[in-house]
Each structure stands twice: as C-alpha cells, then as structure tokens.
Amino acid sequence: MTEKIITTTKDNHQQMIDLKTLKRMFENSQYPKYEIEKQIQETIKKLSNNDSPQPQGNIEHALALSEEMLAIDPSNERGLANKDYFEYILQNRTLIEPQAIKDFNSPNDSDSTSTTVKSLPSQNDLINKKNYKVNNQRLGKDLEKLETVEKLCRDTNTKLDPHRASKLVCRYRHNNHPYLLWMPIKEEQLFDKPEILLYHDIIRNADIDEIKSLATPRLQRAVVVVNSESSKQAPVDYRISKSTWLKDEDSPAVARLSRLISATTTLSMETAEPLQIGNYGIGGHYDVHVDFSSNPDDELWENDGKADKCNRIATWLTYLNDVEQGGATVFPEIGVRVTPEKGSAIFWYNLYTSGTGNM
Known part of the structure; x- marks a missing residue:
C-alpha cells in the first residue's frame, strides 16, 4: 500500500503525511511491525529515488525518517542500508556546486583524460554549511480548497x-x-x-x-x-x-x-x-x-x-x-x-x- 502512495499521487506533501502515519502505526499498532517497517523503508527509498515515477528528491526528509526508524530498531539491515544510501547521495550533491563542478572537470598534472575530485565533506559538514535545498514545496492548483478539505479530514473535533x-x-x-x-x-x-x-x-x-x-x-x-x-x-x-x-x-x-x-x-x-x-x-x-x-x-x-x-x-x-x-x-x-x-x-x-x- 505504501508503494501505491508514492507511485500514484503527485502530491509529495501528502506522501510525507502518509509516511508519518505509517510510523505512528508502527509504534502503536497490533499489525506485525516487521511488515509495516519493511513498507516504510521501501517507501522512504522511493521517496528520494530519481527512478521513482514521482520522485520528490527530498533526501533530507528520507534520511531523517530512516534515522527515526533506526532509533526503534538499530540493527535493522534495510534501515542501515537506506541511511548509507541517503548519506552518499547528499555527499555527492556537492558536485552540483560550481566549485565542485570545476574540480571535477579540472585535468590532473599528467594532462591525461582522467579527472580528480576533492574529498567530499562529511554529512555533518553538509548540514552545518546548509548547502542544499529542502524540496518540500507543495505544488498544484486550488491549494487553499485542498488544505481546507484536509483540515476537515484531520479535525476530530x-x-x-x-x-x-x-x-x-x-x-x-x-x-x-x-x-x-x-x-x-x-x-x-x-x-x-x-x-x-x-x-x-x-x-x-x-x-x-x-x-x-x-x-x-x-x-x-x-x-x-x-x-x-x-x-x-x-x-x-x-x-x-x-x-x-x-x-x-x-x-x-x-x-x-x-x-x-x-x-x-x-x-x-x-x-x-x-x-x-x-x-x-x-x-x-x-x-x-x-x-x-x-x-x-x-x-x-x-x-x-x-x-x-x-x-x-x-x-x-x-x-x-x-x-x-x-x-x-x-x-x-x-x-x-x-x-x-x-x-x-x-x-x-x-x-x-x-x-x-x-x-
């Protein structure tokens, strides 16, 4: 069902709400926790994967959700793999910066066709420098009407x-x-x-x-x-x-x-x-x-x-x-x-x- 959330809706903001709902169910539900956790981890990866039919590209949120899941189950192999994957993607994002592109394209001293790339900064460095943008803008028409409907759906009072x-x-x-x-x-x-x-x-x-x-x-x-x-x-x-x-x-x-x-x-x-x-x-x-x-x-x-x-x-x-x-x-x-x-x-x-x- 979580895969259906990612592949059938163009509303990435709603995808994040659905993932948070899944996480609450994981913590409180009688439903088998392994199944919910598996779906969450697969969905998180689809949320950030450029191969997904509707990618959000919001790696920061995906990484944060993965870390929350690992806090519940620190030894989970899927969660650890996702965490490594997202950190790798964030580190390689520096290549889109002008200086990184220049470094990548600069020839080495031997004047060969190979290139050199400076050492990538750590995840903490990336976060401290804030050299990325969180892609969480909500797109679409009639957002005011949509948000009114969603508020009514959520408001139990x-x-x-x-x-x-x-x-x-x-x-x-x-x-x-x-x-x-x-x-x-x-x-x-x-x-x-x-x-x-x-x-x-x-x-x-x-x-x-x-x-x-x-x-x-x-x-x-x-x-x-x-x-x-x-x-x-x-x-x-x-x-x-x-x-x-x-x-x-x-x-x-x-x-x-x-x-x-x-x-x-x-x-x-x-x-x-x-x-x-x-x-x-x-x-x-x-x-x-x-x-x-x-x-x-x-x-x-x-x-x-x-x-x-x-x-x-x-x-x-x-x-x-x-x-x-x-x-x-x-x-x-x-x-x-x-x-x-x-x-x-x-x-x-x-x-x-x-x-x-x-x-």
Missing part, C-alpha cells in the same frame, strides 16, 4: 454551529415497514439542508464478515470514467483505493443489506447498482467529488429504467470496520465530517426531486 445543531434530531425509524417494526433502526440527523443521516448498528457483525470475505479476493484497483463518450474507465491519481461489486445473489448477507436499505430509505432497489465494496488501505483517498453525473448531455440523464443508465438518486455508505486513524467521509461545502464506525451507515440524496444535482 469538528462541530456545527450551535444554533443549527440544536435543530437536528435523533429518532427510531420504522416507516411502518414489516421489516423494521419489530426492531426500529437508530437514526441520527447530521445535517438538515442538505439532509445527511447516520444510522447506527445497521448491520450484524456476521454479515459484515461474510461480505468482507466475499469481496476481499475480488478487490481490484478502483477506476473512474475518464471518457464519457466511450465510457472508458481507468485508474486515476485522485482515487486511490481498491473496489469490487457484489450482487444480492452472491450472498444472503448482501440481499439482507439491500432489503434493509430499501426499507429504511423507502426507495426501490430495482434500478440500484450492485453493492460496491471499497478498501482504502493506508494512505488511500478519493478527492472531493459528487456521486452523480453533472453533465446534462450524459446518457445517465436519459432514464430508460435500466440500472446501468440511471443517474444516482442517492448514496448509502456502510462502514464495515473501525479505523485507527483517518478514514473520515467529509462534506467540505457544509463542514460535516463523519468518522467511520463499524456497523453504521450514512445516507444522503444526490439529486433534487426535479432531477438536478444537489451540490
């Missing part, structure tokens, strides 16, 4: 305006539906306009395990439509995850969830897509987007009753596990943040009754 929050309600819902009358579901209103609803304890652990066991071996790199005319799909760097699709006939657990969604939302599932299962792993993300086609010329607006050609009226998102860090679903335009909670689900409408998008 996000709160709505008290006046607005006072109008939101929690309730038991059954819709007079036989499926829910014997056990109404717990509904929490997270926002009123547009309405975003959170449902607690919506699915049994046994069904979660069944769905995950079916989906895991089928997971593939998630794609998006990159050409609406040809419906061509391809992986993109703004959606880093794996996904697959499950139908009702694949398992009784999937069929039960579909019936529950229909009973809760009072929407028919006849034209609904199959259940999409997503796994974001470590460092995965999906940039800000809408869950419907906003192009009036798209064939999805020509509703002929076929499930694969209908625009998405609404979205139901079920959380199949808790997360140690991150993983939030955010709505940046209204400042709403939802932290994943195993067995819960959120629901919102993508379209108004007129069929136009609910932006």
Whole structure:
C-alpha cells in the first residue's frame, strides 16, 4: 500500500503525511511491525529515488525518517542500508556546486583524460554549511480548497454551529415497514439542508464478515470514467483505493443489506447498482467529488429504467470496520465530517426531486 502512495499521487506533501502515519502505526499498532517497517523503508527509498515515477528528491526528509526508524530498531539491515544510501547521495550533491563542478572537470598534472575530485565533506559538514535545498514545496492548483478539505479530514473535533445543531434530531425509524417494526433502526440527523443521516448498528457483525470475505479476493484497483463518450474507465491519481461489486445473489448477507436499505430509505432497489465494496488501505483517498453525473448531455440523464443508465438518486455508505486513524467521509461545502464506525451507515440524496444535482 505504501508503494501505491508514492507511485500514484503527485502530491509529495501528502506522501510525507502518509509516511508519518505509517510510523505512528508502527509504534502503536497490533499489525506485525516487521511488515509495516519493511513498507516504510521501501517507501522512504522511493521517496528520494530519481527512478521513482514521482520522485520528490527530498533526501533530507528520507534520511531523517530512516534515522527515526533506526532509533526503534538499530540493527535493522534495510534501515542501515537506506541511511548509507541517503548519506552518499547528499555527499555527492556537492558536485552540483560550481566549485565542485570545476574540480571535477579540472585535468590532473599528467594532462591525461582522467579527472580528480576533492574529498567530499562529511554529512555533518553538509548540514552545518546548509548547502542544499529542502524540496518540500507543495505544488498544484486550488491549494487553499485542498488544505481546507484536509483540515476537515484531520479535525476530530469538528462541530456545527450551535444554533443549527440544536435543530437536528435523533429518532427510531420504522416507516411502518414489516421489516423494521419489530426492531426500529437508530437514526441520527447530521445535517438538515442538505439532509445527511447516520444510522447506527445497521448491520450484524456476521454479515459484515461474510461480505468482507466475499469481496476481499475480488478487490481490484478502483477506476473512474475518464471518457464519457466511450465510457472508458481507468485508474486515476485522485482515487486511490481498491473496489469490487457484489450482487444480492452472491450472498444472503448482501440481499439482507439491500432489503434493509430499501426499507429504511423507502426507495426501490430495482434500478440500484450492485453493492460496491471499497478498501482504502493506508494512505488511500478519493478527492472531493459528487456521486452523480453533472453533465446534462450524459446518457445517465436519459432514464430508460435500466440500472446501468440511471443517474444516482442517492448514496448509502456502510462502514464495515473501525479505523485507527483517518478514514473520515467529509462534506467540505457544509463542514460535516463523519468518522467511520463499524456497523453504521450514512445516507444522503444526490439529486433534487426535479432531477438536478444537489451540490
């Protein structure tokens, strides 16, 4: 998963955040420490390697992270090798300085074609002279909007305006539906306009395990439509995850969830897509987007009753596990943040009754 962070995102600033998250997991997680450490060391090297598809060239940060890892495990061979590698790269950087280039190109006394190079300074000398530049500038457009989204993702204490929050309600819902009358579901209103609803304890652990066991071996790199005319799909760097699709006939657990969604939302599932299962792993993300086609010329607006050609009226998102860090679903335009909670689900409408998008 860490390799995917480096090779699929052009945001080097985000790569550093992901590496720090991995390090915290290494120190605190129950996950096998050897596996996390291995991924961190490989990722650090890719972060600085000019052969990487998206190199950052930030050797100083890579060296610092390697030294932090060696403080945890001083005898780690991979960490020691990385440390030597980065120090070597930093030392040889002096060759780009004018004097170093001059020394390199100066012929020796024998007037032969060979060259001489002065002794390279030590790592401490390099640091003291500060004759290198830290390449940590964040590039790209709409950085202000992006940083607002990231702040919302990180801020676990996000709160709505008290006046607005006072109008939101929690309730038991059954819709007079036989499926829910014997056990109404717990509904929490997270926002009123547009309405975003959170449902607690919506699915049994046994069904979660069944769905995950079916989906895991089928997971593939998630794609998006990159050409609406040809419906061509391809992986993109703004959606880093794996996904697959499950139908009702694949398992009784999937069929039960579909019936529950229909009973809760009072929407028919006849034209609904199959259940999409997503796994974001470590460092995965999906940039800000809408869950419907906003192009009036798209064939999805020509509703002929076929499930694969209908625009998405609404979205139901079920959380199949808790997360140690991150993983939030955010709505940046209204400042709403939802932290994943195993067995819960959120629901919102993508379209108004007129069929136009609910932006």
